[in-house]
Amino acid sequence: MKTRRDFLQKLAAAGLALPVLSTMAKGSAMPILDTTPYDGPMLRVAIMGLGGYGSRVAEAMQDCKKARITGVISGTPSKIKDWQKKYNIPEKNCYNYSNFDAIKDNPDIDAVYVITPNALHREQVIRVAKAGKHAICEKPMALNAAEAQEMVDACKKANVKLLIGYRMHLEPKTLEIIRLRKEGKFGKILFFQGLSGFRIGDPTQWRLNKQLAGGGSMMDIGIYSVNGARYMVGEEPVWVTAQETKTDPVKFKDGVDETIQFQLGFPSGAVASCLSTYAMNNLDSFFLDGEKGFAELKPATGYGPIEGRTSFGELNFPHVTHQTVQMDEMAEMILNGKQPVVPMDGAEGLKDMKIIDAIYQAAKTGKKVPLSR
Structure with a gap:
């Protein structure tokens, strides 16, 4: 090098x-x-x-x-x-x-x-x-x-x-909430809410093309709530339920989801209620609730600055450019084998894809879909 x-x-x-x-x-x-x-x-x-x-x-x-x-x-x-x-x-x-x-x-x-x-x-x-x-x-x-x-x-x-x-696995306020949760500051985790969405524009863009995107909002903005539920709760979900809503079948053709609400169940009994949409703005927030306290990020996943607070006070860390930190940290992972607090490897991505597959299955069948651990 x-x-x-x-x-x-x-x-x-x-x-x-x-x-x-x-x-x-x-x-x-x-x-x-x-x-x-x-x-x-x-x-x-x-x-x-x-x-x-x-x-x-x-x-x-x-x-x-x-x-x-x-x-x-x-x-x-x-x-x-x-x-x-x-x-x-x-x-x-x-x-x-x-x-x-x-x-x-x-x-x-x-x-x-x-x-x-x-x-x-x-x-x-x-x-x-x-x-x-x-x-x-x-x-x-x-x-x-x-x-x-x-x-x-x-x-x-x-x-x-x-x-x-x-x-987001390297974002300071996100990492601080994870640290507090790991230390037991929030007590037993009971509930997570993730809202991820925006009103999408150009109807001809690739994100609304089933062949290129593989779906709709869930294959874009929705993954933030899927992934966020896992790192905020600190567990892998064991079941999924989901419901799809479509108000504009012209813009959101067959196989391109407009809005999906989905729920996740975790081994501890904690549950998550999430929404992924291409039809509504002002949706970018995470909320984590435990027996002893709470944490909130709003906005939670945008390019920044991220805003956060907990039951113990505001999170006042300086904003850092996400992609700059990401690429420097990835250099450490590749060149020196550094391990991040929250994994960023292919195995982590695979876990999200298994959940997304289950969300689509649950939305289609109306049934609770179990997830293998």
């Missing part, structure tokens, strides 16, 4: 200030300012899919200390040219969806961040793994649990890491 020694020395010589990131104090979710210049290995990342979220990740990575963009993969030549100029990416590190298998011979790329429509994740991650590169995949990681399992197996076979873009 190359380092940034020369780059840092040049900055120091020029008297320029280094960008610094918030990191986590040991044993706490409280961000502290890390002013130590970094001179270790860099995770060299190719971004696959140069759309809106890919651009957000790329911008955030400009402040990363341990990860940087070294390549791009896109089906749109004009986007590749724009990114080359903006991020100083050489021609030899630019690929399209047909030829990116050639990254296996490119030492400038350690990992590929797959930020494409859901239906493409399985094939693209498997190809990345076969090329011997680590894979980072946006959520949901696949169309269903069967595909997710194939991705996990392919990365294991190739001896590469598979990480999923669960940026």
Whole structure:
């Protein structure tokens, strides 16, 4: 791995200030300012899919200390040219969806961040793994649990890491609530509510295309409440019930869910009541209730700032750019084997896909669906 020694020395010589990131104090979710210049290995990342979220990740990575963009993969030549100029990416590190298998011979790329429509994740991650590169995949990681399992197996076979873009697993206020829950501050957990939704716009976008998205709101915003229920309660659910509502069958065609309410049951007896929708705004909140106290995040999963409070007071941690922290922390996971408080690997993504499969089954049949532990 190359380092940034020369780059840092040049900055120091020029008297320029280094960008610094918030990191986590040991044993706490409280961000502290890390002013130590970094001179270790860099995770060299190719971004696959140069759309809106890919651009957000790329911008955030400009402040990363341990990860940087070294390549791009896109089906749109004009986007590749724009990114080359903006991020100083050489021609030899630019690929399209047909030829990116050639990254296996490119030492400038350690990992590929797959930020494409859901239906493409399985094939693209498997190809990345076969090329011997680590894979980072946006959520949901696949169309269903069967595909997710194939991705996990392919990365294991190739001896590469598979990480999923669960940026909220590194968010300070979220981590503080998890810490308090683990310490028993809320007592026995009784209830979780997760509301995830917004009114979706352009009816022609891929998120409303069954073939590309694999569904509707549940395959996009809904995964936040699925995943959030698990890390907030601290258990794996054992059953699911669900109900689907559709008010606009023209916009939300067959197989594209508009609104799904779902309930989860946990081994301890705790229950979760959640909603996923593409038809309502102002829905981004988590609420956790225990015998001794409560915690609330509202907004809970947006790009920030996240707002939080507990029965013990407000959570007043500084806002940090989620994607910057995510990519630096993922560099640590890939390069140094660091383990996050809440897992971010393919196995974690697979658990969510099994629950989503069960939610769709429950909504279709009207029956309670058991989940294997």
